[in-house]
Amino acid sequence: MSEPTPPPVTSGASAGAGPARRESSAVARQSSTAPATTAPGKRSSWLPGPAQGFGVTFATMFKKVTTEEYPEVPKQTKPRYHGRHVLNRHPDGLEKCVGCELCAWACPADAIYVEGGDNTEDARFSPGERYGAVYQINYLRCIFCGLCIEACPTRSLTMSNDFELADDDRQALIYTKEQLMAPLLPGMEQPPHPMRLGENEQDYYVRAPQPGSAAEPVVGERA
Ligand code: SF4
Ligand code: SF4
Numbered sequence: 001m002s003e004p005t006p007p008p009v010t011s012g013a014s015a016g017a018g019p020a021r022r023e024s025s026a027v028a029r030q031s032s033t034a035p036a037t038t039a040p041g042k043r044s045s046w047l048p049g050p051a052q053g054f055g056v057t058f059a060t061m062f063k064k065v066t067t068e069e070y071p072e073v074p075k076q077t078k079p080r081y082h083g084r085h086v087l088n089r090h091p092d093g094l095e096k097c098v099g100c101e102l103c104a105w106a107c108p109a110d111a112i113y114v115e116g117g118d119n120t121e122d123a124r125f126s127p128g129e130r131y132g133a134v135y136q137i138n139y140l141r142c143i144f145c146g147l148c149i150e151a152c153p154t155r156s157l158t159m160s161n162d163f164e165l166a167d168d169d170r171q172a173l174i175y176t177k178e179q180l181m182a183p184l185l186p187g188m189e190q191p192p193h194p195m196r197l198g199e200n201e202q203d204y205y206v207r208a209p210q211p212g213s214a215a216e217p218v219v220g221e222r223a
Contacts (some may be wrong), residue, residue: 045214092196093188096156097132111141135177
């Protein structure tokens with residue numbers, strides 16, 4: 001007479017508990033996804049559903065429109081908005097940049113490239129010994145954080161409110177010194193030329209500007 005066949009053994013110590021656990025988790029899922037029960041006969045609104053939906057539309061129609069009509073109507077930024085950089089000039093037209101590269105070192109995005117050059121008496125671009133011979137800002141990298149303008153010791157580098165910098169040419173977004181230089185205002189002279197405001201750079205950087213004199217701050221210079 002043969003031995004009775006034992007019941008099939010399932011692998012794993014928890015095999016027997018598997019179906020029960022799946023069942024309980026299914027119940028838990030069901031209860032968590034089940035809609036919250038509301039009291040019978042109680043509605044959040046007396047309007048029918050479609051009317052409630054269109055109510056949102058009608059309410060929005062009477063709200064103040066926030067659509068920007070840019071570029072037909074240019075956006076007005078806040079006064080201290082960080083836009084395109086400007087390399088400023090002294091009131092006689094000489095450049096404030098002395099080619100020190102502090103802005104390039106301060107830049108966390110490595111977006112600025114500066115090469116300093118030596119001023120000579122025949123070709124003077126700034127009041128000091130040196131000037132920024134090559135100056136570039138890569139607007140593909142710049143994050144407009146403003147750390148470079150904080151680092152500039154001569155207030156040569158500031159930021160304007162101009163934000164229209166988009167382009168489809170990567171090379172065009174590397175701005176050169178010529179593009180960044182502030183325009184010549186009345187009374188300014190295109191460098192190179194001798195120092196007009198004094199004998200040395202102290203006359204440019206230390207002396208307080210006199211009201212009505214040519215040494216007043218450059219009009220339009222912004223932080
Ligand atoms: S604004 Fe910031 S990221 Fe742009 S050039 Fe200046 S330091 Fe670099
Ligand atoms: S912009 Fe200012 S910090 Fe940068 S190289 Fe010129 S003087 Fe130096």
